[in-house]
Amino acid sequence: MSQTVDRALSILPLLAEGPADLGQVADRLGVHKSTALRLLRTLHEHGLVYRQSDQRYRLGARLFALAQEAMENLDVREIAHPHLVRLNESCGHTVHLAVYEENEVLYIDKVESRYPVRMYSRIGKPVAITVAAVAKLLLADLPEHERRAIAEKLDYPTYTSRSTPNAGAFLRELEKVREQGWATDLGGHEESINCVAAPVRGADGRVVAAMSVSAPNVVVTADELLTLLPLVRRTADAISGEYSGRTPVKGTE
Amino acid sequence: MSQTVDRALSILPLLAEGPADLGQVADRLGVHKSTALRLLRTLHEHGLVYRQSDQRYRLGARLFALAQEAMENLDVREIAHPHLVRLNESCGHTVHLAVYEENEVLYIDKVESRYPVRMYSRIGKPVAITVAAVAKLLLADLPEHERRAIAEKLDYPTYTSRSTPNAGAFLRELEKVREQGWATDLGGHEESINCVAAPVRGADGRVVAAMSVSAPNVVVTADELLTLLPLVRRTADAISGEYSGRTPVKGTE
DNA sequence: AGCGGTGTTGCATTTCTTGCAACATTCATT
DNA sequence: AATGAATGTTGCAAGAAATGCAACACCGCT
Known part of the structure; x- marks a missing residue:
């Protein structure tokens, strides 16, 4: 049980409900904005999270690709x-x-x-x-x-x-x-x-x-x-x- | 860029290629087995990774549910x-x-x-x-x-x-x-x-x-x-x- | 211009992760 | 049955890495 990873992964179901901005994510995780930012950045680099033009985050295309592969397995x-x-x-x-x-x-x-x-x-x-x-x-x-x-x-x-x-x-x-x-x-x-x-x-x-x-x-x-x-x-x-x-x-x- | 999260997320595409056991995951991440174990555990708790009966890990169905939910929203x-x-x-x-x-x-x-x-x-x-x-x-x-x-x-x-x-x-x-x-x-x-x-x-x-x-x-x-x-x-x-x-x-x- | 809201960065603190080494467990071999 | 190898698991000390803070930058608004 790694706390950092745990927090990062908790972001995913949260974003599945719909797009959210940095503040909302930080609040719901109960962490500082800067922490949430860094987690989101990491998720973003892996393509699991996508940033739309209004700066809000939502789940990214990579997740769909992975899901696809998971299903094929x-x-x-x-x-x-x-x-x-x-x-x-x-x-x-x-x-x-x-x-x-x-x-x-x-x-x-x-x-x-x-x-x-x-x-x-x-x-x-x-x-x-x-x-x-x-x-x-x-x-x-x-x-x-x-x-x-x-x-x-x-x-x-x-x-x-x-x-x-x-x-x-x-x-x-x-x-x-x-x-x-x-x-x-x-x-x-x-x-x-x-x-x-x-x-x-x-x-x-x-x-x-x-x-x-x-x-x-x-x-x-x-x-x-x-x-x-x-x-x-x-x-x-x-x-x-x-x-x-x-x-x-x-x-x- | 959070190292821990980065490593954990790197596991996903790796597993997408097919099921792998602890040793293989640790090797490909370049970390100690115990580290890989703890990362996998965290992923497992979130349902992103599934442990099949032969103890090997593969991508979990939750990925799929997340992608689906995101689509709907x-x-x-x-x-x-x-x-x-x-x-x-x-x-x-x-x-x-x-x-x-x-x-x-x-x-x-x-x-x-x-x-x-x-x-x-x-x-x-x-x-x-x-x-x-x-x-x-x-x-x-x-x-x-x-x-x-x-x-x-x-x-x-x-x-x-x-x-x-x-x-x-x-x-x-x-x-x-x-x-x-x-x-x-x-x-x-x-x-x-x-x-x-x-x-x-x-x-x-x-x-x-x-x-x-x-x-x-x-x-x-x-x-x-x-x-x-x-x-x-x-x-x-x-x-x-x-x-x-x-x-x-x-x-x- | 000034102001609130939001996102971003540098840094000191301390928590959390890490690798190690010992232990547990399973399984194949003798 | 006993031995040994391979794999998975846990406790712990060291230190690396994440955290929150506070200051700063960047909008759009009045």
Whole structure:
């Protein structure tokens, strides 16, 4: 834990909220202006921070480039993508791919619904961890004590009347998901949106990612969406096969 | 220039090349292992670095979330405004900035002409989507199927004899605009008004906004207006550069 | 010109980082 | 099983590097 670096890095999320000037940064860090200036300069030299024409600072292009590379290193995504597209082509709904990392579940890929009514979500955005179908799958695969530890620490926001209310309910849900090998979110995050999800497993059988199909009530009912479950599971299994090197990749020479 | 932060940040591009273990990081930084360890720990706490199961480090998903958040909070208008004003000062005509959103193209900023004869338009008002130069640029950047879907659904009002008559003509026009990287509206909306427009692009090259210069015939002919094209494009490029954080650093050392 | 706000620099102080060396841990080899 | 090598981790003393201060420079404003 290096104090200087810690302070410098604390600037990043702060600037992610929007541009800020030197004084604001210094205030929020609780340091002298000159200190903030020098930290910002260093960040600037590395391209992580950019100074716009009104002298205010914001996050810089380098960060985007790094993020890009970071994402490419998560190679599940690369392998999964064509499968997600194919699934979208056959059902038309929004398809998501998510991974668990450091107490968060993040969407790392998305294929947009071909229906006019779409669900809001963005790649890179943390998922509503207590209700999302993909989150349930990813957490359900963790060792029991870890699962418990996380469940205790989480907040359980009541997005809708069907949201997971507390740690106990969540752990029971995870147990169920773990056994059945798939998960749903029926209006737990947004009243009118349902999801079905299935896990992607690595060579060792551990869940490395989860994918889901989401659609609003106005397009298909929850029951209709559930009929897609076999297809979703088959897709997830295909990705697992390829990811774990079990299925040979075709057409590369 | 803070040495500690400088070293810590140097780790990021290094890890972008691929996962590395403590020793490798220390070597490439030219510091003692324990130093590298402490830097990595700090980066880890901020989620910028992730430790995979084989103990090696790689870039973390938080980078991604930060970049995403920054994108969402970026305000094109704020960045573009001073450029629009400068353009207006040098040519005197009305300058517009527009974005595409939900099947509509909206003006989000405007600098009034300094000539007595002005064109009518309002910020926040939907643009005549089938003829406006800015609309052409914004739609031309959408994926092919989406472009087609929208073109089919639109009405094609005959504002003037030069208005885009139907979906076919519109799609051909979009194709042309897409290739040449700029657009015009020569009397397509109001007989006596011409526009030249250029796109503003984000870091990923996608068109995030479009800007235009408009002037009535009575002030300048269409040909005269077209001579402004290079200036308009340069302005749009300057905005793009600043928006995407690409613009090189000025005079700080 | 004068004034408030903001950004920038030189310097003395002291905190925080650093490298070292010893220790812990994992894993392969005998 | 025991040994050894390779890698990761911690406590500590030395000193290098970050900090805050105060003074200065640079706007835009009235």
